[in-house]
Amino acid sequence: xxxxxxxxxxxxxxxxxxxxxxxxxxxxxxxxxxxxxxxxxxxxxxxxxxxxxxxxxxxxxxxxxxxxxxxxxxxxxxxxxxxxxxxxxxxxxxxxxxxxxxxxxxxxxxxxxxxxxxxxxxxxxxxxxxxxxxxxxxxxxxxxxxxxxxxxxxxxxxxxxxxxxxxxxxxxxxxxxxxxxxxxxxxxxxxxxxxxxxxxxxxxxxxxxxxxxxxxxxxxxxxxxxxxxxxxxxxxxxxxxxxxxxxxxxxxxxxxxxxxxxxxxxxxxxxxxxxxxxxxxxxxxxxxxxxxxxxxxxxxxxxxxxxxxxxxxxxxxxxxxxxxxxxx
Amino acid sequence: xxxxxxxxxxxxxxxxxxxxxxxxxxxxxxxxxxxxxxxxxxxxxxxxxxxxxxxxxxxxxxxxxxxxxxxxxxxxxxxxxxxxxxxxxxxxxxxxxxxxxxxxxxxxxxxxxxxxxxxxxxxxxxxxxxxxxxxxxxxxxxxxxxxxxxxxxxxxxxxxxxx
Numbered sequence: 001x002x003x004x005x006x007x008x009x010x011x012x013x014x015x016x017x018x019x020x021x022x023x024x025x026x027x028x029x030x031x032x033x034x035x036x037x038x039x040x041x042x043x044x045x046x047x048x049x050x051x052x053x054x055x056x057x058x059x060x061x062x063x064x065x066x067x068x069x070x071x072x073x074x075x076x077x078x079x080x081x082x083x084x085x086x087x088x089x090x091x092x093x094x095x096x097x098x099x100x101x102x103x104x105x106x107x108x109x110x111x112x113x114x115x116x117x118x119x120x121x122x123x124x125x126x127x128x129x130x131x132x133x134x135x136x137x138x139x140x141x142x143x144x145x146x147x148x149x150x151x152x153x154x155x156x157x158x159x160x161x162x163x164x165x166x167x168x169x170x171x172x173x174x175x176x177x178x179x180x181x182x183x184x185x186x187x188x189x190x191x192x193x194x195x196x197x198x199x200x201x202x203x204x205x206x207x208x209x210x211x212x213x214x215x216x217x218x219x220x221x222x223x224x225x226x227x228x229x230x231x232x233x234x235x236x237x238x239x240x241x242x243x244x245x246x247x248x249x250x251x252x253x254x255x256x257x258x259x260x261x262x263x264x265x266x267x268x269x270x271x272x273x274x275x276x277x278x279x280x281x282x283x284x285x286x287x288x289x290x291x292x293x294x295x296x297x298x299x300x301x302x303x304x305x306x307x308x309x310x311x312x313x314x315x316x317x318x319x320x321x322x323x324x325x326x327x328x
Numbered sequence: 329x330x331x332x333x334x335x336x337x338x339x340x341x342x343x344x345x346x347x348x349x350x351x352x353x354x355x356x357x358x359x360x361x362x363x364x365x366x367x368x369x370x371x372x373x374x375x376x377x378x379x380x381x382x383x384x385x386x387x388x389x390x391x392x393x394x395x396x397x398x399x400x401x402x403x404x405x406x407x408x409x410x411x412x413x414x415x416x417x418x419x420x421x422x423x424x425x426x427x428x429x430x431x432x433x434x435x436x437x438x439x440x441x442x443x444x445x446x447x448x449x450x451x452x453x454x455x456x457x458x459x460x461x462x463x464x465x466x467x468x469x470x471x472x473x474x475x476x477x478x479x480x481x482x483x484x485x486x487x488x489x490x491x
Contacts, residue, residue, distance in 0.1 A: 161487075236482050240443035240452035241412050245484075247441070248410055248454065255487055271412060271486040278487070 001321045004030035004075040007082035014306035020046035030073035032066045033059045041074040070098045077105035089116040100124045107316040109136030115210045131320045136312035138211045139285045140303040155291035157219045161257035164211040166283030166303040167195050167202040168254040176242045176251045204233035205267035212256040232268040330399040335370040346389035353377040407465045410456045415481035417451045435459035435468035
């Protein structure tokens with residue numbers, strides 16, 4: 001299977017490294033980062049590519065646009081892992097459309113395009129007879145999409161709720177365990193690389209809300225948008241609040257929840273018993289699905305990381321290879 | 329409530345039936361035979377949950393069955409929920425916040441723990457609310473959400489059982 005890899009940050013590098021290391025039957029024939037592209041229909045040598053990227057900051061040559069690359073290169077699937085743009089989804093939406101229009105499968109970890117244009121992109125993929133898969137957009141390595149699509153096929157999904165942002169979970173864990181203030185815990189998260197310089201996107205619950213919208217649309221096709229999510233962040237929490245919860249055998253976690261029959265689509269800090277299955281430590285994610293037949297299923301795993309996210313992307317790629325007809 | 333009835337077959341069932349007839353829910357039935365007691369009667373204690381305003385109807389129905397009500401215990405608030413409020417709680421009149429719940433008559437603040445940080449910093453408090461029924465609790469929570477919004481307080485609610 002030949003792939004075009006757009007984005008060579010943490011996730012892109014993870015995918016490239018795993019493709020090089022493991023015998024997966026995947027060849028990378030085109031790569032683009034934010035400033036350059038390279039392609040080779042016979043397969044790019046990944047070690048040379050990563051060494052070049054490390055040395056010069058570029059993966060290849062300038063002058064060819066990503067769109068041109070996607071129109072010209074020889075590949076079966078586009079792996080779109082460029083940085084997310086939560087406001088417009090561009091330029092990724094354009095890249096995904098270009099590939100789909102050429103009847104190429106698309107696998108992405110990019111939340112912006114799926115949150116903003118998921119319906120349109122899914123329809124285009126269907127029209128062109130190819131797959132659009134985005135397991136990596138929600139809860140990193142946790143295979144929630146595969147579970148919903150296959151393992152829980154035939155179930156009615158009644159509710160989905162859990163912890164979808166590792167940065168917030170890390171901050172809350174540290175506030176509870178060490179009595180840190182919010183500012184102290186945030187500083188620590190930054191030093192460890194868990195939080196961005198501008199943490200707004202994480203701590204105000206926007207990231208969790210985007211993932212909730214992706215889940216809700218995938219499960220119920222209800223056309224939910226980011227504006228429909230009732231959202232409260234963790235940035236106003238006090239160390240005292242965590243101590244008061246603790247005295248009661250509880251703690252506080254940022255919970256994203258979608259319960260259609262109660263018209264709930266919400267991200268908010270909640271009081272939760274410490275022995276509750278959703279109370280996970282550090283940067284972990286956890287998610288409970290409630291269904292009519294299987295009842296509750298809770299998944300716990302890593303929500304971010306280079307190789308962890310690559311796991312979700314490679315899972316999607318191999319699924320496509322094994323379930324779609326190979327084209328000449 | 330403590331009931332006294334004839335110790336004959338079918339009497340206990342006859343006494344319990346009116347409870348479900350008025351939409352009540354039996355939580356416990358305690359039935360002890362005391363040796364020094366007159367053999368003809370049976371003393372039964374029943375703990376039950378009743379919708380608001382159905383007690384008089386139940387008393388009337390029980391009397392029809394020939395059941396004597398010895399004592400009716402105190403109404404207990406059965407539903408409990410603990411929330412946390414964060415913000416300028418004193419400046420926004422905490423006693424008014426509590427009173428908005430207590431004055432409903434169907435719910436009350438039964439416990440309050442509070443942290444008192446430096447003067448201008450936001451304080452945090454844990455508040456336990458009790459109510460007679462699930463519906464009353466929901467109404468109390470709606471009031472509390474409104475108050476929190478009016479006073480710019482952050483209200484943390486528990487993650488309930490979704491089912």
